[in-house]
Amino acid sequence: MIYYVTLAGKEHVVDVKEIEADLYRVVVDGVEQVVDAQKSERTVFSLLVNGRSHEANVTEQPNGLDILIEGDFYNVTVIDERRRSLVRQGEMQAEGTQVITAQMPGKVVAILAEPGQRVEAGQGILVLEAMKMENEIKSPIDGEVKEIAVEVGNTVESGQRLAVVE
């Protein structure tokens, strides 16, 4: 089975074949390895690669796999060939207009810019409060505020549209 595995923006071609139960031949970008993979706990893989023991905690997320190895996070997307061609077609992106979205759930406690106002990159657009800390949401570009999509007091969800700067 061939997968396209993306880690930190870099895509790798990975071919996985099952040799026997829990034993795999894995070819990563042309380099072949034999992996003994045991699922030891609900989300933990114990991996033996050339005798070296590794532990990877793997959970599935809507946007890929969340992997934790020795305290460090690896967010990985895995797609097979069929899915990959579908994704490729949808990858065209608009430029120039910056939609600012909430990176975390929170409450809008202040709005610092209004539609029509010129802002510089790094200038505060609004202030979100989450977990008792205030975070100033800044403009990513020099431009004009086209829209403020929220009001003071609104609770916003992660990913929700906050403002548009062009």
Added chain:
Amino acid sequence: MFKKILVANRGEAAVRILRACREMEIPSVAIYSDPDRSGLHVRFADEAYRVGPAPARESYLRIDTIIDIARKTGTEAIHPGYGFLSENPQFAQACADAGITFIGPSPSAIRAMGDKIEARKLMVEAGIPVVPGVTSELDDEQAVQAIKKIGLPVMVKAAAGGGGKGMRLVREESQIASALRSARSEALSSFGNAAIYIEKAIEDARHIEVQVLGDRFGNLIHVGERDCSIQRRHQKVIEECPAPGLSDEQRERIRETGARAARAVKYESAGTVEFLYDRSGEFYFLEMNTRIQVEHAITERTTGIDLVKAQIRIAAGEELWIKQSDVAIRGTAIECRIYAEDPYNNFMPSPGTITVFRVPGGPGVRLDSGVYGGFTVPLDYDPMVAKLIAHGDTRHEAIERITRALREFTIKGIRTSIPFHLRVMKHPRYIAGDISTTFVEKEFLAKGLKEERTHDDIALLAAAVAAFRRDKAKARDLAATIDRRDSSPWRFAGRQSARRRLNT
């Protein structure tokens, strides 16, 4: 001893105090807000009652509701933990008025130290060194004047502040307006009081604090000092006991000064006197926290004294049973505060549901937390999810142990500050004990915290194998479903009963 204790807190703090109650076999009462019905502290108490909806102002800060629950449950004493009402003199007074013991100092000591401006004056009178500053009530215009007089850099601080909230460092004139605005607004939302004052910023100083224990009979001892210099946004993230690199004389002097400061307000219960410690070894009174602190566990680990139980015994009227000469610090203990935030995304808060929570163990490790796998970290409260404490015979061993424990600690579903802690533990400056309150900003934030991954190869293998197994399991399920379509016993039984119904 008290017949029943109510814990007016949540999460890790509440769990810590409830553990003390259980050890002392004192029946306990927990309170919870709506999202905290599933909180761990509810299960660690003998009784638990709803205190209100999610916002702290309508739940954990509702003095009237809490006193009401205490009365109805026959509570004899209330432990406020840290944060929330722990330094609120009105609450301590309300307890006294209701005939309930407040486990902590007297309302007058809380008031004296809680008003940071008042506290400075008291310390000056007691001969304790303080940071130069302007302390009269200031409006924005006066604040700007004060800043010009003192000279940049300055700290803008909430008069009612504490715990790093409502505090801003101002280096340049252009930052003044924004610092005043945000300090006031945070002070108002955290403490219900927007008053601020200005102090000269002592840069590159260390934060060293002295733990004290006093009783109502006038006995007061220090229980060693802690270094809490590793801070981000004036919030402590890593603490250690004892403070590294002090000479015996310096150590003795700061401990004695701390005890003297606490005696000046006739302090009883556990408390902490905080100092700024500059490069030359001079130190200045910063504030006194009239409560147990988050980082109390490292003192417990090195001295063997259970500070929470000590608070309870002192509040119950016991005379202090520990003499100053009994206090000895053995080895070094380090604490890492694990926050629900993403160190690789500007430490953005990361609330959500914890899917995996595997705790570290082994020699010298202590974990205090208020969460578990499946728990949803609420948006409404402090983002700290756990405190990891490691002890070693030497500072070097403590660093090795906490590094090992951080690597064992697995929290998923939310992002945590664990990767950041690992980076601090291997930083040459930290290892050398060359730390100050600007360490995190200089060594990490200013340079930009780039994601560091040393196991990309293993992650790729794990991802591919996990995907392969998932797809294989899916294919197998699909085949089984197709297989079952005509032979399911449920289907068969369903058809049988339908046939029976038709027949009757």
